[in-house]
Amino acid sequence: MRITPATELTRRIQALQALMQAEGLDGMLMMQNADLFYFTGSIQQGLLYVPVSGEGLYLVRKDYTRARMECGLKEVHPLKSPKDLPGRLSDFGYPLPQKVGMELDVLPVVHFQRMQKILGDCAVVDGTPLIRAVRAVKSKYEIEIMKDAALMVDKVYQRAKEVIRVGMTDLELAAELEFTARKLGHQGITRMRGFNSELFFGHIFSGADSAAPAYLDAPLGGLGVNPSIGQGASYKRIERHEPITVDFAGAFDGYLVDQTRMLCIGGLPDELMKAYDDMMAIQNRLKQIARPGAVWGEIYDECYALACEMGYKDHFMGSSGAQVSFIGHGIGVEVDEYPFIARGFKEQKLEEFMTFAFEPKAVFPGLGAVGIENTFWVGADGLKHLTFSDESLVIL
Structure with a gap:
């Protein structure tokens, strides 16, 4: 402590x-x-x-x-x-x-x-x-704590690869990963600043549930266990050939990181495999343009335009009618800090040692969602990874 x-x-x-x-x-x-x-x-x-x-x-x-x-x-x-x-x-x-x-x-x-x-x-x-x-501007002391949180979330992800099996429920998977995180020192509370914004350890869901919209200002929602929660893991059972989303927030000594990795059992339909590769390409574009002095909203505009060029206008960052107007969010003591890689932020600029999570995701109602999320800190010469787990889509 x-x-x-x-x-x-x-x-x-x-x-x-x-x-x-x-x-x-x-x-x-x-x-x-x-x-x-x-x-x-x-x-x-x-x-x-x-x-x-x-x-x-x-x-x-x-x-x-x-x-x-x-x-x-x-x-x-x-x-x-x-x-x-x-x-x-x-x-x-x-x-x-x-x-x-x-x-x-x-x-x-x-x-x-x-x-x-x-x-x-x-x-x-x-x-x-x-x-x-x-x-928004972190010290080296804060970044070191966030690195510890990233170590935690990688161990949680490794555990996911060990326990996922056909027939287990999303809730059972979430419980296994939450148990792992708590043993590693996860503080249990994942703070958000927005009114009525609530989050537990993250979002764990599979198949069509990952494309279910919810009230939370996030690209993915999930059904949850009841309407009083209205998000996250449900009692749905994991099947073969469907995407499994492990969107997990590491929380250690007061600081957070956010990471999403994708898994499946036996492979995915070609449409989802291509979409995953395309979301990775959008993350790569971010790495090319995000530097100190870059305007938050202009980063968003360029990445959003690339998603539309790829054909995801109705699928990017939510299903049609439930899409969010951001791709990235600052993170530290709370999930929703500055900077916002979001529509309309035309004056605010990235500064060295800012930290944010970037999460391009494609959502297909009835089929599921795929995407990637990493937490970065802004270095003088570009972005540096805080979260570091292997980004390959894992086929079990």
């Missing part, structure tokens, strides 16, 4: 403060678990207040003792109630901010209204874009 070094936390807070200064913010107030973990190394219940200059202040309601043990920040103190925030700021020489950023994309309205009342006449703006911009 890693404890985030104080030097890491200081670097992150200073990077945020630089963006705050440019935006004219006096402070940033954070309460969401993923952001707390990133900036404090802990998720104990409380508030992190980052002034535009000076030390970050982690005020903890429950549990202060654990927070003090886990957090490397200098200023970690107990807080009885959020109502005490103005007084606690005063205790450390910080005036009430005139303009403060908060996580308005994830903060429940009742919490926002409560904090707004406590802060009085302070103007509250959405600080999430600044937080996400800092989190």
